[in-house]
Amino acid sequence: MKIFSEALAQFRDGSISEEELQKLLEGYLSIQEGDFGEIHIQQSAALSDLCEIRAFHICELLKKYIAGKISANSLSRWANILMMSDAYKIAEEATEKEEDAITEALHELASPEINGEITVERAKELLSVLLLKKLDLCGG
Numbered sequence: 001m002k003i004f005s006e007a008l009a010q011f012r013d014g015s016i017s018e019e020e021l022q023k024l025l026e027g028y029l030s031i032q033e034g035d036f037g038e039i040h041i042q043q044s045a046a047l048s049d050l051c052e053i054r055a056f057h058i059c060e061l062l063k064k065y066i067a068g069k070i071s072a073n074s075l076s077r078w079a080n081i082l083m084m085s086d087a088y089k090i091a092e093e094a095t096e097k098e099e100d101a102i103t104e105a106l107h108e109l110a111s112p113e114i115n116g117e118i119t120v121e122r123a124k125e126l127l128s129v130l131l132l133k134k135l136d137l138c139g140g
Contacts, residue, residue, distance in 0.1 A: 001050065004028065008051035008087050011078075014061050014070065018077060031081060037113075039080045043087060052091035053082055055098050055130055058105045062127045065120070072118040079109035101130055 007024040010016040016024070022031055028044040058079075065075045082088045083106045090099050105126060112118050 001046070004047055004087075005050045008047070012051055012053060012057055012082065012088065014064050014078070018074070018081065029085075029087070039077065039084060041081065041084050043085060045086075047085070047087040049086065049089045051088050053088055053102055054091050054094060055101050055105070058102065058109075059127060059130055062123045062130075065118070065123050066127070072112070075118055075123075076109055076112050079106045082106055083110055105130065 004025060007016070007021055011018070011021040018031060022029060025043075025047070028047055030042040032040045032042075034040055061070070061075060061078060064070045065072065070078075090102050094102065108115050108126060109118065116122065
């Protein structure tokens with residue numbers, strides 16, 4: 001289980017790609033793209049609730065996008081996977097405000113066809129919103 005947790009955390013942190021995650025969890029996790037660009041995830045029950053999400057994880061990925069280290073599509077797929085996979089859960093110690101911020105941010109990023117294209121400007125705005133919550137959600 002430790003290798004599963006480590007791989008999931010590396011993906012959550014943006015240290016490995018979606019492809020690398022699938023390779024590390026081969027036989028336990030499959031991420032496929034549907035006919036209309038939607039994501040379908042199949043996973044083993046062994047992966048359930050192994051990796052926690054905090055708001056600062058979202059902030060870090062937004063910063064990577066703003067710095068040009070990842071694409072808008074990668075950021076959107078990352079948010080979709082975190083939302084749709086049973087392997088990820090919001091940290092139990094998260095406050096209600098942090099939980100709401102995480103949920104809102106992931107929904108915003110996961111659905112650019114509904115919420116509008118992800119641009120550097122939108123990413124900066126979302127990062128500012130998270131920072132302005134005055135909850136130290138982004139680690140300072």
